[in-house]
Amino acid sequence: KAPLPEIHAEDVAAHNNKERGVWVTYKDGVYDVTDFLEMHPGGASRLMLAAGGAIDPFWAMYQQHNQEEIKSLLEGYRIGSL
Numbered sequence: 001k002a003p004l005p006e007i008h009a010e011d012v013a014a015h016n017n018k019e020r021g022v023w024v025t026y027k028d029g030v031y032d033v034t035d036f037l038e039m040h041p042g043g044a045s046r047l048m049l050a051a052g053g054a055i056d057p058f059w060a061m062y063q064q065h066n067q068e069e070i071k072s073l074l075e076g077y078r079i080g081s082l
């Protein structure tokens with residue numbers, strides 16, 4: 001499998017709405033979570049707080065994300081690395 005592309009933080013930041021797509025980062029991973037938005041158990045609007053940026057601070061606050069199942073769910077949306 002081909003290595004994932006490197007994506008610049010500015011490119012992530014530009015993807016902060018449904019029209020362009022909703023990208024987030026977690027550690028050095030970049031994820032396109034547009035299709036997950038409406039499935040988020042915490043609601044689309046909460047996920048949108050992190051649109052175009054890092055989810056790390058939010059996940060530090062909402063520790064229910066700290067589970068392997070959720071990390072692998074997120075990994076399924078990976079499109080690249082910072």
Ligand code: HEM
Nearest residue numbers: 024033040041042046047049050055058062064070073074
């Ligand atoms: C719940 C995934 C981003 C706030 C959940 C749950 C999942 C999930 C799977 C259910 C957890 C459980 O019940 O065991 C994700 C993913 C995210 C993301 C994949 C990023 C792509 C965020 C962000 C916030 C947030 C950025 C806050 C700003 C919450 C809250 C709940 C929750 C408050 C609890 C909802 C409830 O039980 O009523 N998330 N989340 N999440 N998430 Fe997220």
